[in-house]
Amino acid sequence: MTDPTAAPDVTSLVVSVLGGTGEQGRGLARRLALAGCTVVLGSRDASRAEAAAAELPGIVSGADNAGAARAGDVVVVAVPWDGHKELLQSLAGDLAGKVVVDCVNPLGFDKQGAYALPVEEGSAAQQAAAVLPDSRVVGAFHHISAVLLLDESVDTIDTDVLVLGDDREATDLVQALAAAIPGMRGVYAGRLRNAHQVEALTANLISVNRRYKVHAGVRVTDV
Numbered sequence: 416m417t418d419p420t421a422a423p424d425v426t427s428l429v430v431s432v433l434g435g436t437g438e439q440g441r442g443l444a445r446r447l448a449l450a451g452c453t454v455v456l457g458s459r460d461a462s463r464a465e466a467a468a469a470e471l472p473g474i475v476s477g478a479d480n481a482g483a484a485r486a487g488d489v490v491v492v493a494v495p496w497d498g499h500k501e502l503l504q505s506l507a508g509d510l511a512g513k514v515v516v517d518c519v520n521p522l523g524f525d526k527q528g529a530y531a532l533p534v535e536e537g538s539a540a541q542q543a544a545a546v547l548p549d550s551r552v553v554g555a556f557h558h559i560s561a562v563l564l565l566d567e568s569v570d571t572i573d574t575d576v577l578v579l580g581d582d583r584e585a586t587d588l589v590q591a592l593a594a595a596i597p598g599m600r601g602v603y604a605g606r607l608r609n610a611h612q613v614e615a616l617t618a619n620l621i622s623v624n625r626r627y628k629v630h631a632g633v634r635v636t637d638v
Contacts, residue, residue, distance in 0.1 A: 422591040426451035430592070431487025433457040433480050433502065434494035436467045439518070442564025443491060443556060446572070448473030450595035457483025484509035489592065491556070492517045492543065496532070499539060503546045511549035514585045516592075518556035519543075520617040528622055531615035538610035540579060553580035553589045554610040555601070557617055560630035571598030574632025578603050579610045602635050 430447050434440040435456030448454045448471055456471075457480040458464035464477030477483075484490055484506045490513050494502055499519050503510070519539040521532040536542040540554035555578045563569050576593035578601050580586040590601025604613060616633070623631045 422594065423588050425588070425592045425595050428488045428592075429453045429455060429486055430489045430491060431455040431457055431478075431483040432491045432493055433483060433506075434492065435477070435483070436460075436463050437493060437495070438561035438565065439559075440491070440493035441467055441471065442561045443493060443518070443559075444468075444475060445471050445473075446564055446596045447592070448475050450597075452592075452595070455483045455486045481506060481509055484513075487513060489514045489516060489588070492519055493556075494519065496521045496539065500542055500546060503543055507547055507549070510547055513550055514588060515543060515547055515550045515552045516555050516589055517543045517552060518554070520557055520614045522618055522621075528625065529618040531611075531618050534611070537608065538614050540607050540610035540614070544581075544607055551580070551582045551585040552607065553578060553582070553585050554607060554613060555579070555589050555593065557614055558620055558633050559599075560624075560632070563630050572596060572632070573598045573634075575599070575635050576601045577613050577633065577635075579605050579607055579613060581606050602638055 430452045432440045432444045436458045444454045454475045456464040456468045456477045461479040468475040468477035517540045523532050544552040578589050593599045593601035
């Protein structure tokens with residue numbers, strides 16, 4: 416008999432990563448492939464995605480962003496903020512019915528360091544939900560160092576992943592996806608309307624990293 420409280424089995428999922436040739440996207444793809452997921456890297460240039468996929472362990476392939484969006488059961492958005500809205504608008508049909516995990520942080524940088532940018536919809540995750548009305552949008556994976564994700568000498572990544580969304584089934588799935596990566600834990604952190612401060616916290620972590628020469632993450636106590 417199936418335990419209704421058991422975490423979803425994520426190893427049966429195809430996880431696509433839009434922006435999969437960037438450091439964050441490749442890093443997440445690497446860790447998810449090692450966790451047993453089938454992964455598709457998406458890029459504007461399919462050949463570039465295929466070349467990046469060939470360098471990763473596990474079952475990883477490459478495609479253009481539209482092909483990756485169609486292939487994934489879960490689609491991770493790890494693209495630069497500047498092209499976020501335009502790309503998702505162009506893929507709305509391909510992403511319909513899918514769980515879309517947005518990990519984009521709208522940040523600016525100046526001589527004083529990183530700072531959060533204002534977003535008309537409230538946050539990147541809320542913007543994704545606005546342009547993808549037929550998808551189940553979840554915010555997650557905002558605070559994980561790409562350096563650690565890509566470092567082959569690092570076996571576990573000691574951090575919690577704050578997961579936000581309005582669909583319980585979708586947030587449970589993304590929490591399980593995070594927990595499949597050794598050292599990580601997915602922690603539900605509220606509805607999408609609370610995504611702004613989670614995305615903005617990345618600017619604080621960048622300041623921590625620069626001051627202490629580390630790759631800081633987040634841990635939630637007493638959970």
